Amino acid sequence: MAVTGSRREARERALGLCYELEVRDLDVDVLIEQQPAPPDEYAVQLVRGVSEHSADVDALLRKFSEHWALERMPAVDRAVLRLGAYELGWEPEVPSAVVISEAVELAKQYSTKDSGRFVNGLLSRIADELRPGGTAGATRS
Numbered sequence: 001m002a003v004t005g006s007r008r009e010a011r012e013r014a015l016g017l018c019y020e021l022e023v024r025d026l027d028v029d030v031l032i033e034q035q036p037a038p039p040d041e042y043a044v045q046l047v048r049g050v051s052e053h054s055a056d057v058d059a060l061l062r063k064f065s066e067h068w069a070l071e072r073m074p075a076v077d078r079a080v081l082r083l084g085a086y087e088l089g090w091e092p093e094v095p096s097a098v099v100i101s102e103a104v105e106l107a108k109q110y111s112t113k114d115s116g117r118f119v120n121g122l123l124s125r126i127a128d129e130l131r132p133g134g135t136a137g138a139t140r141s
Contacts, residue, residue: 006040006042007042007102008102008105009040009043010039010040010041010042010043010046011042011043011046011083011102011103011106012106013039013040013043014039014042014043014044014046014047014050014083015076015079015080015083015106015110017031017032017035017039017043017047018046018047018050018079018082018083019075019076019079021047021051022075022078022079023075028047028048028051031047032044032047046083046086046087049086049090049091050082050083050086053086053089053090054082056089057082057085057086057089058070058082060085060089060126060130061078061081061082061085061122061126064122064125064126064129065122068118074111074112074115076107076110076111076115077107077111077112077115077118077119080103080106080107080110080111080115080119081103081119081122081123083103083106084099084100084102084103084119084123084126085123085126087099088123088126088127088130088131089126089130092131096127096131099123099127100119100120100123100124100127103119103120103123104116104119104120104123106119107119
C-alpha cells in the first residue's frame with residue numbers, strides 16, 4: 001500500500017509541475033531546479049517523460065479527443081491527460097486501470113465537475129488503442 005500512496009503523491013506533484021511547465025513555458029530541468037523541495041523520483045520521471053514525448057502525447061490526445069481541441073481543454077485537464085497518456089504509452093509496468101483511476105481522481109480533485117468523466121473516456125480510448133485486451137505490453141517508442 002505504501003507504493004500506491006507514494007505513486008499517488010508523485011502523480012499529484014507531477015500534475016502541478018506539468019501545469020507549471022505549460023503556464024511558465026520553462027524547460028523541465030530549470031523548473032525542477034527551482035523547486036523549494038525536490039520532487040519525488042517518480043514525479044520527475046513522469047514530468048520528464050511528458051516533456052520528452054510531448055509531440056507524441058499531444059498527438060494521441062488530439063487523435064482520441066472527440067469534438068475537443070487540445071487547446072480548448074482546461075489547462076488542468078490537459079496536464080492530467082498528458083500524464084495519463086504518457087503513462088499508458090511509455091510506462092508499461094503500470095496497469096491501465098491504475099493510470100486511468102489515478103488520472104480521474106486528480107481531475108475530480110483539481111478541475112471541473114465534468115473533468116473526471118472526460119478524462120476517463122479519453123484515457124480509456126487511448127488505453128484500448130495502446131494496450132489492446134487490457135494488457136500492459138503495448139508501448140510506444
